[in-house]
Amino acid sequence: MDQFVTYTVFGVVLAAIYAIAASGLVVTYTTSGIFNFAHGAVGMLGAFAYWQFHVKWGWPTLLSIAVVLLVIAPLIGVFVERVVMRGLQGVSEVTKVVVTIALLFTLIQVAPVIWSPKGSYSVQPFFGAAKIDLAGAGVTYHQLIVIGVAIVVAAGLRALLYGTRLGIGMRAVVDNRMLAELNGARPDRMSAFSWILGSALAALAGILIAERIGLETVALTFLVVNAYAAAVVGRLTSLTRTYVGALLLGLGQAYAQGYLPDNPTWFAERNLDIRSLSLAIPVIMLFVVLLLIPHARLRAHGIVRSRELIPRPTYRWSLVGFGVLIGVVSLLSGALSGEDTLIWSQGLCFGIIMLSLVPLTGYGGQISLAQMSFAGLGAYAIATWGGGGNPLGVVLAVLLAAAAGILVALPALRLRGIYLALATLAFAYVMEKVVFNQRALFPTTSKPVDRLWGLESNRAYLIFLAVVFSLVGFGIVWLRRSKFGRRLQAMKDSPAACATLGLNLTVTKLQVFILSAGIAGLGGALFAGANRAAATDSFSAVQNLPVLLMAVAGGIAMVSGALTGGLLLASFSLATRSIPTLELFGVDAKSFFENLFRLAPGLIGITLGRDPNGLVAMVSDKVKRLWERRLQHRGTRDLPVPATRWQQLVEPVWAVESMGVDTPFVPEEIARIDERLALDEEEVRAGVFA
Amino acid sequence: MSLLEVREVSVRFGGHMALQDVSLGVEPSKIVGLIGPNGAGKTTVFNVITGLQEPLRGRVLINGIDVTSFAPHDRAQRGMARTFQRLELFGSLTARENLMVAAEIRRTWGQHTIPAEERVESAIDLLGMHEFIDKRADVLTTGQARLVELGRALVTRPKVLLLDEPASGLDASETEYFAGILQGLARAGMGILLVEHDVPLVMKICHDIYVLDFGKVIAHGIPEQIQQDQRVIDAYLGSGSGVPA
């Protein structure tokens, strides 16, 4: 009995922390339409800042917390809102996702610069180990405080959102911009406020949980993935449901830990461990909850004026490009050291994996955070069936991954935008925690791989990869120019129009998911070949974040973007490795440059709001402009519309641009807002995703 | 048998009844007007017909077949196409590609008689879109975009066509030309349901008119009847000219 109480208390405490973190996500999401993947990283920074004040500098607990919540977190919030989130108009859902992923990488890399990873950090629970007795079980003061804080936060948010004009305005923004246009007041304050509030809630959650899981950047950051599930129970808009979700999740995890039976012998004999399911409870819950979300209704939303271009390459120039690639790689490969050859090989494999995102995300607008899991299946296939360089291994890699693509796509077809991103991420976590860690599949965390056709020389393998990349890339160019490519783009621009023209969206999405997963599987198999090993941690869920990030940074709708993204991703490790030890002006320059390179992916990603077309487009645009100036070319370019114009052209999707709280609402307006808010959940959500 | 029939459809948004027991029908070769003040529920009727909005009650029949439970694409494949009031072109494609996509989609489920390119060319000719056909759709003027949307609907060769305020954004001569096209399409057998605020246009080309106000059909009849109807004059036409409120 007292054991049950202990688990229950433990579960409620977890739930309280999840709830606090998740409500922060909800607050920013509802007002800005941006799901903040960096939420956990903000919490992590908050926890470290608390350590700095309280442990390092010995400030009193309450003062330290107050400074973190009232100064540090708001500063982060304002920074994020001002620098990163503004300028995200007229960008696609994937760019919004990627910008916050980039922020996550930046923050994760900033922390070790301030708090050296060599140091040891820990914070004590409030009031140490002091506890009270509850039905025979000990409950610490810290646990009580956590539960109390969650209740206060709930009450406070409720009072804010329902009792103050600011809150009513924030809630109204959820609904729709038409309504928001009732008011001519300033929006920026509300947006900034929601980011401040969101950051403070993240930091609070970080501080409360730090004593339990320790001050470790990555663990703290990704803990918030658990909060995603709770937030999604609230459909990212309802705080009450978010709390219910958090409670289910916390208790579920606690009881699973306490009561899940030992692995049954039948499974154990087969090297399968079903207990690993308990590790995956939050993501399984996330996945299940996403599947319960009613079908996103198709809506007309007016012409999407996107700043994002989908170039239409010609066959001739593509062939020239691929020829150059193969030529350069062949020449270069002679000059590279063995290790560098390996890194460039990995880069090309990443490039192939990123090619899988071009039709799926670049053309079709479907966000996937599971491509590395498909790649992992490809790696598994080649390790298992590709012995002695048997091509069957590669064929099965493609087929196995494509089959998994169907598995993900079928339930995911009904989801759009951020929900699809989260569902695919949940799938990736399930693959990592439940599939890839089975000893029946991967007896150790790494499985030896024979290269295709026994291409033993690293140089030959690198050239081979360049050829494969070119072939797949050419296929994508062909696709872009085909009916199917056009159809994908049409689907991205307006699913509603496609459907009313008679297009079966389900079939179309399924096709592109299968194609994409297959390509990723191929990339994974070749990647494993490059390393001569299929290592499970290359294919963990988190690996999907840099892959999507760099694919978008290179240019998600371009073959050349995938190549650039892949090579960049691989080269970050190359660059960090090859910096000589040196001192400049008495400063350790090596670590400075190392930090810079670690920060690079994040920093590149953050700039995407400014120029969402990626690096390749940015560079080629510059080159083109120089060229045109040289030719004294004065023809008006039809497209793209100059970037400065977008501010005027793009209809603000989020009412934050047109709504604020400076002008008091008259009672009639409040009544209208409330009438709007009485809409059923689905309406509201559909509005949010329209 | 009607090409399109809407039977006692009601729609509710939260606490607000957007449509109440709306019934209407479209016959082959007929242009049917659906008019009413802003917010009356006209676009909602279109959304119910095309499957973008689930009704609370009521049924939709295409060619006598109850399609109320059908997905939007299934309904379209029965020979129905629409345009959107707020325009719903594929912004990142050119106008021509917009038409191509539609024609190609049509070929995934219809007979493959006329090649997609040919149908697209005839639509471009018919609507006189040569000038801007290779521009990206998101830079077109509203008038041009409306034509492209109409063209995109036409290349699917619909039996019944739903037009949501197609003439707004067109100037007088464009409107006249446009009216001629609609009449031509109707003569060729197409049934057209037209939502439009240009009352003279509606009175001129429609065979049959429904008037919607606060989600209810308040009048139904031939143009002459509608123009005399006191409730319609009060709710929509206003006392004098026949200009919308």
Ligand SMILES: Nc1ncnc2c1ncn2[C@@H]1O[C@H](COP(=O)(O)OP(=O)(O)O)[C@@H](O)[C@H]1O
């Ligand atoms: N998705 C929706 N959610 C809530 N209310 C809606 C929605 N769509 C339309 N409405 C409301 O339903 C009513 C009818 O709208 P609509 O059909 O667009 O009118 P019309 O096309 O005649 O101008 C309006 O009051 C509008 O605000």
Ligand SMILES: [Mg+2]
């Ligand atoms: Mg309308």
